[in-house]
Amino acid sequence: MTMQPDPLTPEQTAMIKATLARIRGALATAPTRPAPEPAHLFLPVSLFPVEVRDAPKD
Amino acid sequence: MLRKTDRMVNQIAALGRGDTTARHLAEAALSRAEAFHGLNAFVALDPEKVLAAAEASDGRRAARTTLGPLDGIPIAVKDNYLTADYPTTACSDALPLEPAGVDATLVARLRRGGAVIFGKTNMHEWAYGATNTTSSFGPTRNPHNPRHITGGSSGGSAAAVSAGIVTAALGSDTGGSIRIPASACGIYGFKPTYGRASRHGVLPLSWSLDAPGPLAASLDDLAVLLSCLLGEDAGDAATRGSRPFRPVAAHSRTVRLLHLTGPGLERSAEVDASVAAALQSARGCMVDTRELPGMRRFFGAWETILHCEATAYHQPLLAANAAGFSTVTRAHLEAGQYLSAQELLRAQQVRAEFCTLLASGLGDWDALVLPTLPVPAPAMDSDWQAFGGRRVTTQDSMTWFCWPGNLAGLPAVTLPCGLSSAGLPIGIMLMGRPGQDERLLQIAKRFDPAINLTE
Incomplete structure (x- = not known):
């Protein structure tokens, strides 16, 4: 049997709406041009050990 | 609150001179924890475990086999670090009250250095807030005035140091959770560069923002702690290539x-x-x-990343036990579900x-x-x-x-x-x-x- 999630209270619903409105309003403000690449896209490469990352390519 | 003598470097010196023992430091800390019980700084503290670890330290000192400067120093740990011998709850009703059986990497490093793990400290539920008023164990109170908050989320750790119960404690920082309570309680706190301190075994709030680190009674205390804590850890990929902390000498160049x-x-x-x-x-x-x-x-970028990463981590638990989260924490997590890729x-x-x-x-x-x-x-x-x-x-x-x-x-x-x-x-x-x-x-x-x- 699938459990039904507890319903959100009106207070929680209002908090969620306020949070989303705040975030979306902030991110919609003018970006720099040119917009940079997303920061985290650099992370996966750095996760490999240096000897793997810098190994000679075939 | 804090007295000038209550600094870890002074405790280390006194132990080295033979002016005190680890057991005496542990007994004094336990006595002070009892006296300041009303601050609600600790959520788990077992005097037997504390005294046993202190006596082991005294034994090493007598045998001239001490493990480092922290040997015999009582250090408290925030309740989102896994500890082998205490439950880890993140001060949430959503987690069971059972010891993890393993230590977070930073706790293990403290133990390897001989530190006496001095219980688990109160925190804002899941570290998802900065007041320390939302906790399954109740709010933490500021030692400078108990009618005021400690700030959070490492509020119990800050209160324990500020009240002079311990001279150092571990915290974690995703949007200031080490620095905020340290400042509000009049002590010192250090958030390391992301990736210099291992997150392994620290319950996440937001993977790319989280930084574990110390709170202490002085800058010199922080230096000793960071020397023990920082550096590469196979359990945390973000620490790859991270150097150990090596204090640098003072210089006269204008900064x-x-x-x-x-x-x-x-x-x-x-x-x-x-x-x-x-x-x-x-x-x-x-x-x-x-x-x-x-x-x-x-700020919008920080908040987006925070909510998305926290929701990604908590989503299974949220689906299984939404009632285990407080009203506000659940609302944060639900908000994260509405943010798009x-x-x-x-x-x-x-x-x-x-x-x-x-x-x-x-x-x-x-x-x-x-x-x-x-x-x-x-x-x-x-x-x-x-x-x-x-x-x-x-x-x-x-x-x-x-x-x-x-x-x-x-x-x-x-x-x-x-x-x-x-x-x-x-x-x-x-x-x-x-x-x-x-x-x-x-x-x-x-x-x-x-x-x-x-x-």
């Missing part, structure tokens, strides 16, 4: 400080005055004031923009300076704070200056810089260049002789 101001960085008049006085009295510093633009946008990527773009601005858009700087908090520790029952023409929630006032350090992964330290008219501590925060944690601590020492709340 350049940028005191940041502008919309979104307002503060109360008495906080501003305390920080200005601290900057005037710092030795060998050239101070420029600089407006940091775009704070609303950068595009919005997360946009936030990461803005994050890159912010890092570029700090790295090359502000000219040359050695440390960025801000108050740690815009107001002294708020009263327990106050939901709003007014300062500098702003009116914001108490929660937002706590992270007001701290989240930039997490968004950019910078090392940051808070130190006391004065007392408010109501006798509550005011802190100043310095943020360093990434990876230059040692240098940041050295710069902070240029302030410290002029600032002392511990007399």
